[in-house]
Amino acid sequence: MVKKLTVVILAVLVSAMVFTQTITFWHTQVETDRQQRIRALAQIFEAQTGITVNLVPIEENEILEQIPRAVQAGTLPDVVEGGISPILLLGSQGFMDTELNAKIIEDFGDVYEGVSRLMQAPDGGYYGVPFHAWVQGIWYKANLFEERDLGAPTSWYNILTAAKALNDPANGFYGLILPKKADAYTEQVFSQIALSNGARPIDKDGNILFNTPEMIESFRFYKELGKYSRPGFTAVPEALNGYLNNEAAMVFYSTYIMDDIAVEEVQKNRVEHFDPKLVENTGFANFMVNIRPSSFGEVVGLGILNTSDNKDAAEQWVKFLMSGSNYIYWLHMAPGGMNPTRSSIAQMDEFLDNPVLERYGKDQITTIISALDTVERFEFMEGEIIEEMSILSGNFVIGRAINRMFANDWTPQQTAQWAQEEAERLLSD
Amino acid sequence: MQRFRELSPLKKKEATFGWKLVSPAVILIGLFIMYPVLYNIYLSFFEVSLTPGVPNKFVGFQNYRELLTDPTFWNSFGITMLFVLITVVGSILVGLGVALLMNKEFPGRGIVRALILFPYVAPVISTVFAWQYVLMPLNGPLTILLSNLGIMDVTKDLVNDPNNAFLVVSFYSIWKNFPFIYLMILSRLQSISQDYYEAADIDGANGWQKFRHITLPELYYVIGSLVLLRGIWNFYKFEEVYLLSKEARTLPIYLYEKAFTGLPELGVAAAIATVLFVVMMVLISIYVRKVLKW
Numbered sequence: 001m002v003k004k005l006t007v008v009i010l011a012v013l014v015s016a017m018v019f020t021q022t023i024t025f026w027h028t029q030v031e032t033d034r035q036q037r038i039r040a041l042a043q044i045f046e047a048q049t050g051i052t053v054n055l056v057p058i059e060e061n062e063i064l065e066q067i068p069r070a071v072q073a074g075t076l077p078d079v080v081e082g083g084i085s086p087i088l089l090l091g092s093q094g095f096m097d098t099e100l101n102a103k104i105i106e107d108f109g110d111v112y113e114g115v116s117r118l119m120q121a122p123d124g125g126y127y128g129v130p131f132h133a134w135v136q137g138i139w140y141k142a143n144l145f146e147e148r149d150l151g152a153p154t155s156w157y158n159i160l161t162a163a164k165a166l167n168d169p170a171n172g173f174y175g176l177i178l179p180k181k182a183d184a185y186t187e188q189v190f191s192q193i194a195l196s197n198g199a200r201p202i203d204k205d206g207n208i209l210f211n212t213p214e215m216i217e218s219f220r221f222y223k224e225l226g227k228y229s230r231p232g233f234t235a236v237p238e239a240l241n242g243y244l245n246n247e248a249a250m251v252f253y254s255t256y257i258m259d260d261i262a263v264e265e266v267q268k269n270r271v272e273h274f275d276p277k278l279v280e281n282t283g284f285a286n287f288m289v290n291i292r293p294s295s296f297g298e299v300v301g302l303g304i305l306n307t308s309d310n311k312d313a314a315e316q317w318v319k320f321l322m323s324g325s326n327y328i329y330w331l332h333m334a335p336g337g338m339n340p341t342r343s344s345i346a347q348m349d350e351f352l353d354n355p356v357l358e359r360y361g362k363d364q365i366t367t368i369i370s371a372l373d374t375v376e377r378f379e380f381m382e383g384e385i386i387e388e389m390s391i392l393s394g395n396f397v398i399g400r401a402i403n404r405m406f407a408n409d410w411t412p413q414q415t416a417q418w419a420q421e422e423a424e425r426l427l428s429d
Numbered sequence: 430m431q432r433f434r435e436l437s438p439l440k441k442k443e444a445t446f447g448w449k450l451v452s453p454a455v456i457l458i459g460l461f462i463m464y465p466v467l468y469n470i471y472l473s474f475f476e477v478s479l480t481p482g483v484p485n486k487f488v489g490f491q492n493y494r495e496l497l498t499d500p501t502f503w504n505s506f507g508i509t510m511l512f513v514l515i516t517v518v519g520s521i522l523v524g525l526g527v528a529l530l531m532n533k534e535f536p537g538r539g540i541v542r543a544l545i546l547f548p549y550v551a552p553v554i555s556t557v558f559a560w561q562y563v564l565m566p567l568n569g570p571l572t573i574l575l576s577n578l579g580i581m582d583v584t585k586d587l588v589n590d591p592n593n594a595f596l597v598v599s600f601y602s603i604w605k606n607f608p609f610i611y612l613m614i615l616s617r618l619q620s621i622s623q624d625y626y627e628a629a630d631i632d633g634a635n636g637w638q639k640f641r642h643i644t645l646p647e648l649y650y651v652i653g654s655l656v657l658l659r660g661i662w663n664f665y666k667f668e669e670v671y672l673l674s675k676e677a678r679t680l681p682i683y684l685y686e687k688a689f690t691g692l693p694e695l696g697v698a699a700a701i702a703t704v705l706f707v708v709m710m711v712l713i714s715i716y717v718r719k720v721l722k723w
Contacts, residue, residue: 068693071479093479172567181589182676231584232566394690400591403676407590 022052024077030057051313064394078308091127092387098125114373128301132338134254135297142283156290163228166249175228176250180406182399189252194218195294210420219412258336259356297375477695492700505683519603524610549608557672594676617651
């Protein structure tokens with residue numbers, strides 16, 4: 001009897017070990033509450049399919065550094081959730097299963113073209129499946145703009161005029177909050193400014209263009225804005241707190257700011273006092289124009305890797321995450337910050353059924369999502385991917401140039417020259 | 430020294446037994462220390478491929494040539510040497526001073542002694558965040574204090590200014606590591622016989638003379654060893670520097686960037702590691718002979 005039982009138990013254990021599949025999933029949602037949601041989704045997925053998902057959270061700024069390390073150690077995941085840069089870096093080195101990612105996009109049939117174009121590979125496939133996206137722009141105190149009769153900060157002229165007019169350092173209030181640290185945030189803000197002036201660091205043929213007049217002009221404008229900005233080199237959390245704390249009239253931020261502005265509990269996590277009027281007093285400029293209009297955003301993709309041994313399981317996981325209530329549950333982690341890339345989901349009432357999204361209303365949400373179709377990035381030009389840009393981003397060339405411009409009081413020309421030489425040095429190897 | 434063959438059977442058995450006892454340690458050291466070191470040296474002669482299926486390419490001394498002609502490398506090398514000098518001297522002076530103070534009797538000494546250890550035992554990441562917080566422009570408590578004292582402008586962003594990064598990191602490292610020095614020196618101080626001081630008192634020696642001629646000679650070897658240990662640790666120091674400010678471009682940071690950012694050059698990074706290793710070995714062997722008199 002005991003022998004039989006042992007045999008049965010062994011058989012069950014062995015079969016469980018053979019049939020249990022495990023996939024590794026890298027994601028960039030490191031906040032505790034978001035990790036809880038992802039764990040819950042992984043548990044539901046495991047209950048439904050028997051596939052275990054090994055979750056690995058990685059800080060957004062560090063994912064580019066983790067990739068080569070994992071390549072050497074042979075610990076690359078089966079599926080990665082990450083922004084355009086890491087997905088491109090992996091893709092350009094041949095790590096992405098472009099066919100399978102393309103098949104998933106095709107199976108869904110309703111992924112916005114504007115966002116999937118940003119993940120397209122030269123072979124016609126896709127480096128990743130666009131999962132969620134945000135748009136960056138200027139969030140501003142619309143009531144102050146109205147009082148002073150200032151135009152919405154969508155053009156260089158309007159932005160600078162408003163920054164000058166509203167800057168009041170004697171009372172601890174500044175024209176705007178501008179990042180000047182050597183990090184990704186600075187590069188994102190500068191990207192929008194440069195693109196609206198027609199400036200790009202690298203063109204399609206790989207020419208480095210930091211010392212062009214358009215680029216120098218962009219550095220000049222950035223430095224000019226610095227005069228009216230809140231002191232400090234400023235990272236993301238300080239920028240957010242500064243705006244919520246009523247320390248500045250404008251802040252460059254992504255749509256991730258929406259719940260911080262609208263929800264009392266979220267806002268009180270950041271600052272002491274809740275401002276119930278902040279939603280109605282805040283405007284959003286979702287594009288910028290100097291010689292041409294440009295909007296900036298980030299698409300976060302889900303990419304299945306070539307090196308995966310469990311591609312079926314990986315495909316099931318991606319489809320699970322991007323379907324129905326699972327998808328909505330994920331997007332509601334950061335309402336406004338995470339916008340759906342599938343049109344059918346964007347129109348679902350279930351998606352809009354959320355305290356933050358309700359406060360902004362369907363129209364404003366639609367406007368934000370529609371901006372996704374015109375998002376521009378340094379990594380893309382006329383439908384082509386510029387892979388070298390991910391090296392410059394990984395080394396924070398733009399962030400470091402701006403950081404030095406303010407710290408050493410460099411002229412725009414000096415800054416451009418430094419960035420030019422640094423980029424040439426990095427790309428010459 | 431006797432040859433193994435010439436030993437008596439009993440001694441032979443003893444020797445074999447001894448080898449058996451140490452073999453696990455020898456094997457483990459071989460596996461976990463010697464292998465990575467040798468593999469690293471091996472890699473430094475290759476252009477390491479990141480694409481699966483493409484083999485590494487042998488390039489001879491190319492990586493070393495590239496490295497030794499790169500001004501960024503020499504710049505980082507100089508910064509690292511300066512960093513080691515400042516932090517070792519600084520933490521030894523602070524540690525010595527605090528140890529001398531804590532060697533005196535006063536009420537509540539036990540608590541103060543324990544509190545002093547805090548910077549050393551607290552996790553690096555939490556102390557880094559604390560430093561970044563207290564030195565924030567406008568709202569940082571230390572910034573406000575320093576500006577009230579008229580030392581610094583309240584709008585100054587000390588930590589994120591690339592021009593200050595090196596100084597901030599050096600100060601942080603001294604603050605973080607002096608308790609280790611203090612602990613070692615204090616334990617040595619407590620074992621110095623009081624008889625010496627009493628004899629000196631009878632001879633009419635003043636405080637400075639007692640320190641110069643009794644305390645310091647007694648501390649010579651412990652300070653010598655501390656300089657060696659802290660020198661080695663700070664020469665390779667990565668996490669403290671990197672977390673507080675990436676702009677303090679010491680060699681380990683330069684190595685990390687070569688190895689792990691953008692499109693990594695692992696061959697060059699391995700060459701840097703090898704150069705660091707050789708420099709360190711030379712410095713240590715000179716130091717051990719001259720200062721510690723081994």
